[in-house]
Amino acid sequence: MRPSLLRSASQLLRRSRRDYSSAAAASQPERKVAILGAAGGIGQPLALLMKLNPLVSSLSLYDIAGTPGVAADVSHINSPALVKGFVGEEQLGEALEGSDIVIIPAGVPRKPGMTRDDLFNINAGIVKGLCTAISKYCPNALINMISNPVNSTVPIAAEVFKKAGTYDEKKLFGVTTLDVVRAKTFYAGKANVPVTEVNVPVVGGHAGITILPLFSQATPASNALSHEDIKALTKRTQDGGTEVVEAKAGKGSATLSMAYAGAVFADACLKGLNGVPDVVECSFVQSTVTELPFFASKVRLGKNGVEEVLGLGQLSNFEKEGLENLKVPSANLPIDGAVAYSWSPHRNPALGLHETDLIN
Ligand SMILES: NC(=O)c1ccc[n+]([C@@H]2O[C@H](COP(=O)([O-])OP(=O)(O)OC[C@H]3O[C@@H](n4cnc5c(N)ncnc54)[C@H](O)[C@@H]3O)[C@@H](O)[C@H]2O)c1
Numbered sequence: 001m002r003p004s005l006l007r008s009a010s011q012l013l014r015r016s017r018r019d020y021s022s023a024a025a026a027s028q029p030e031r032k033v034a035i036l037g038a039a040g041g042i043g044q045p046l047a048l049l050m051k052l053n054p055l056v057s058s059l060s061l062y063d064i065a066g067t068p069g070v071a072a073d074v075s076h077i078n079s080p081a082l083v084k085g086f087v088g089e090e091q092l093g094e095a096l097e098g099s100d101i102v103i104i105p106a107g108v109p110r111k112p113g114m115t116r117d118d119l120f121n122i123n124a125g126i127v128k129g130l131c132t133a134i135s136k137y138c139p140n141a142l143i144n145m146i147s148n149p150v151n152s153t154v155p156i157a158a159e160v161f162k163k164a165g166t167y168d169e170k171k172l173f174g175v176t177t178l179d180v181v182r183a184k185t186f187y188a189g190k191a192n193v194p195v196t197e198v199n200v201p202v203v204g205g206h207a208g209i210t211i212l213p214l215f216s217q218a219t220p221a222s223n224a225l226s227h228e229d230i231k232a233l234t235k236r237t238q239d240g241g242t243e244v245v246e247a248k249a250g251k252g253s254a255t256l257s258m259a260y261a262g263a264v265f266a267d268a269c270l271k272g273l274n275g276v277p278d279v280v281e282c283s284f285v286q287s288t289v290t291e292l293p294f295f296a297s298k299v300r301l302g303k304n305g306v307e308e309v310l311g312l313g314q315l316s317n318f319e320k321e322g323l324e325n326l327k328v329p330s331a332n333l334p335i336d337g338a339v340a341y342s343w344s345p346h347r348n349p350a351l352g353l354h355e356t357d358l359i360n
């Protein structure tokens with residue numbers, strides 16, 4: 001091809017790409033995402049990933065300290081989302097106003113030897129304060145709750161919203177995507193299948209034995225795995241958070257993998273809001289799948305948040321046993337299993353406040 005022809009072909013290609021992206025942008029709704037706790041270990045990489053998401057038009061970064069720097073830094077990235085930083089309670093309302101999705105990784109992380117339940121007293125207060133502001137400034141936003149213990153912070157958020165008269169069960173999500181990310185990674189490694197093709201539902205909650213990966217439903221299916229392999233994969237998924245906490249040796253818990261998981265889940269919520277069909281992710285939501293009031297399972301996401309909470313499907317005997325165990329509020333459960341108390345109706349007062357104590 002002659003050089004002049006080559007030049008005009010590449011100009012045409014560039015123009016058509018430009019036209020395509022402006023057409024896509026024109027048909028795409030403006031979406032505001034707020035991150036509360038944006039200067040933290042999860043908040044910062046999550047801010048980066050959300051800035052890279054083409055579905056985000058406005059990114060609001062809020063923390064009690066440090067957000068001006070994070071916002072200035074992230075805002076220099078040449079992607080469309082407009083970034084603003086907000087710091088301190090007096091700027092929380094402005095940070096939240098008009099948000100379509102609020103992602104909450106605000107709160108303290110674990111240190112070695114702690115269970116997620118040990119975070120309850122501090123993080124419950126933080127979540128209560130933030131949700132009170134959400135009910136005032138963006139009551140229609142979808143909430144992606146990352147702060148631990150998720151098994152309790154989600155029921156707490158529900159209580160705050162109920163008290164404010166803004167509760168919509170379709171809009172409140174506990175982010176359990178990291179459990180799914182881990183289950184996929186560990187399964188792919190053991191079954192020797194390409195990790196990008198793997199799918200594994202993870203149900204229950206987000207702590208110890210309440211995390212129940214359903215490897216019997218994993219795809220691509222593998223008949224190379226023994227029952228012992230499945231038991232070991234299940235335990236590793238349940239202890240994934242502790243594995244990171246111990247490896248970080250006092251410097252916090254999972255941040256980078258959590259930011260990735262949080263970005264995956266927020267992207268799914270945005271797609272649902274924008275009307276993309278068949279967006280399904282596991283999440284800890286108000287549920288009638290079991291007798292527990294909140295439960296993680298596959299959820300179809302839509303224009304109003306939860307469109308459908310999907311059932312558990314066929315379980316293996318091992319998974320059936322895991323399901324029964326995670327429901328039992330027993331003092332004899334191993335370490336992190338004690339968080340079974342975190343289920344809203346079962347919380348043991350000896351472990352700290354009940355969610356409703358905080359609200360009343
Ligand atoms: N759901 C999950 O799978 C998952 C995974 C990893 C961590 N977590 C949890 O996420 C939380 C955050 O972890 P991290 O490693 O980012 O902790 P971090 O300490 O690094 O960051 C927390 C941030 O929250 C901020 N913060 C505290 N109080 C606030 C308030 N009232 N308003 C706004 N921001 C406030 C802090 O200033 C800090 O910047 C922890 O509770 C942790 O257990 C959950």
Ligand SMILES: O=C(O)C[C@H](O)C(=O)O
Pocket residue numbers: 109110116148178206240241242244245253254
């Ligand atoms: O384990 C933790 O404390 C953090 C988080 O819940 C995780 O699963 O990594």
